[in-house]
Amino acid sequence: MNIGEVAARAGMPSKTIRYYEEIGLIRPSRSANGYRAFHESDLHKLAFLGRARALGFSIEDCRTLLALYEDGSRESAQVKALAQQHLAEIDAKISQLQSMHATLSDLVQACHGDARPDCPILADLSSEK
Amino acid sequence: MNIGEVAARAGMPSKTIRYYEEIGLIRPSRSANGYRAFHESDLHKLAFLGRARALGFSIEDCRTLLALYEDGSRESAQVKALAQQHLAEIDAKISQLQSMHATLSDLVQACHGDARPDCPILADLSSEK
DNA sequence: CTTGACCTTCCAGTAACTGGAAGCCTTATG
DNA sequence: CATAAGGCTTCCAGTTACTGGAAGGTCAAG
Numbered sequence A, B: 001m002n003i004g005e006v007a008a009r010a011g012m013p014s015k016t017i018r019y020y021e022e023i024g025l026i027r028p029s030r031s032a033n034g035y036r037a038f039h040e041s042d043l044h045k046l047a048f049l050g051r052a053r054a055l056g057f058s059i060e061d062c063r064t065l066l067a068l069y070e071d072g073s074r075e076s077a078q079v080k081a082l083a084q085q086h087l088a089e090i091d092a093k094i095s096q097l098q099s100m101h102a103t104l105s106d107l108v109q110a111c112h113g114d115a116r117p118d119c120p121i122l123a124d125l126s127s128e129k
Numbered sequence C: 001c002t003t004g005a006c007c008t009t010c011c012a013g014t015a016a017c018t019g020g021a022a023g024c025c026t027t028a029t030g
Numbered sequence D: 001c002a003t004a005a006g007g008c009t010t011c012c013a014g015t016t017a018c019t020g021g022a023a024g025g026t027c028a029a030g
Helices: A003-010 A014-022 A040-054 A059-070 A076-110 A120-125 B003-010 B014-022 B040-054 B059-070 B076-110 B120-125
Strands: none
Touching: A003 A014, A003 A040, A014 A040, A040 A059, A040 B120, A059 A076, A059 B120, A076 A120, A076 B076, A076 B120, A120 B040, A120 B059, A120 B076, B003 B014, B003 B040, B014 B040, B040 B059, B059 B076, B076 B120
């Protein structure tokens, strides 16, 4: 399989796949012509990575997850710990965004949004204290 | 005022303030010794930027907001439009994170997290289809 | 034989800082 | 007056996870 087909099947750009090779997440072999030659196992790894990334895991987390996945003697506790930690980060981000949302939607509500310069949003941003 | 005091009063690192100057968000004057000399107006702008950043606005949005703030003949509609657009992005991020959260917390729930290698989280990530 | 679609590598840019090195300025102290 | 501490300066590199683009090799079709 060439990179284009793999990209299509894994649902990610070829660029990303090359990048993943560059940082050592995958190691496709090479054909005589210099093209990357992907096996099913490479495709499988890429799909794994794609799903992990879709869940918001960082590349380094993905590297760890992949290593755990390939380590038959892993302890599920390690995986769970990593996932829980990530979940906590997600929670934190959600809270932060919700807080932003609350403030900002109040301000947007308060702004009449017409041709006049008077604006509660700017007033809030420039408020003393 | 030197940069240290401004940093303390604006609640951001000196590094950030230098960076904001570098990208043209502020233009503090200079003392004879080469130190940046901040006026109250600079501090005010930095506080404005800090609040806008805290609401998640990008630097470029901040630049626009600052320009609008300083333009006495702005139309509040412009500010409101920018804020609404940002609010939509926040909504999108929250949805995405909530979706990740839902999937991941299910998986975490399902993982016994002990010394055994069996792990629903890895199973899901490596699932065909 | 040429065209077009793939493939290759390499370099640069993105967002918004952050860390660190090398060195000048200022102030307090012995 | 020498020096040491702390603040200031600039400049360079690194971070995250790609993405775009240039220059050029390869392959299948007409």
